[in-house]
Amino acid sequence: MPENEEQPRSPHHPHDKGYRQLLADKRVFLELLKTFVREEWVEAIDANELILVNKSYVLQDFSEKEADIVYRLKTRDKNVIFYVLLELQSTVDYLIPFRLLLYMVEIWREIYNNTPQHERESKHFHLPPIVPAVLYNGANNWTAPSTFKEMLDSYQDFSGHLLDFRYLLFDVNRYSEEELIKAANLIAGVFLLDQKMQPEDLARRLQKLAGILKRLTHDEFRHFTTWLKNVVKPRMPEDFREKVDRILDASNPWEVERMIYNLEITLEEMQQQALLKGKMEGKMEGKMEGKMEVAKNMLLLGIEMETIARATGLAPDEIATLKKQMEQ
Known part of the structure; x- marks a missing residue:
């Protein structure tokens, strides 16, 4: 051919x-x-x-x-x-x-x-x-x-x-984790990181692979970091991807621990941000539910919709929808 x-x-x-x-x-x-x-x-x-x-x-x-x-x-x-x-x-x-x-x-x-x-x-x-x-x-x-x-x-x-x-x-x-770590080479390490896992497991698995990564040639190590960019990075929120790029681009086989530590810190920041975002969304949902409950009670008392809108901050169409739901 x-x-x-x-x-x-x-x-x-x-x-x-x-x-x-x-x-x-x-x-x-x-x-x-x-x-x-x-x-x-x-x-x-x-x-x-x-x-x-x-x-x-x-x-x-x-x-x-x-x-x-x-x-x-x-x-x-x-x-x-x-x-x-x-x-x-x-x-x-x-x-x-x-x-x-x-x-x-x-x-x-x-x-x-x-x-x-x-x-x-x-x-x-x-x-x-x-x-x-x-x-x-x-x-x-x-x-x-x-x-x-x-x-x-x-x-x-x-x-x-x-x-x-x-x-x-x-x-x-x-393939089992034990089998892949025992193989002690690039492709087995990639398989281990590609297996289904929680985000917090990534740092733990990288730590287990540290000894293997240190023994990779420069070309093999670059293959490894390129694979991480193509496969692991897209799973992360967009605002963390550039930081991951910088960490991987600055890495080399003889400083694997630093790379893993920096990635671990980034993952922790990512998890904290996700947790904070979840709490904020929960508060916003709770605040909206509270407003709707107040509007519902005011409607039951026969208060005009304009007054309810000023008191709750809800839009008139939201109050009108709520009123229709109550009348059904």
């Missing part, structure tokens, strides 16, 4: 941007495979053999979807090319086996069309294997079919004759 392909389009979901930027680094992508896939072919991969395919495979029937990350792998001992296809998901997609198949066929079609006719008609011509994978970070359990054949009606009746494959599933919220 030509390597000077069109550049991938921007991902449809803002959250995907964080993972796309992270996994576009072949070292991080390989770390993902070697951390969570226990298969021999993974252990044999050399990072130098991985090539990111700069093309988005947008399907006609799924125009709002795209194959997010595609890597080509040429092994050292065989003239074989693997295509490791990774699809990012934040919700359960029950059509995922079918969509993955369409992506795979699209890649094979392109390889076939780009192979000279005399080569592809030779008995030695083989299509490369494609290993499909899904990275899912939704809170609900992943309940989509894990194999393609499960999408076929009455597939049990035709075993041995049907096309089938099983995709790899990286289910972010199903």
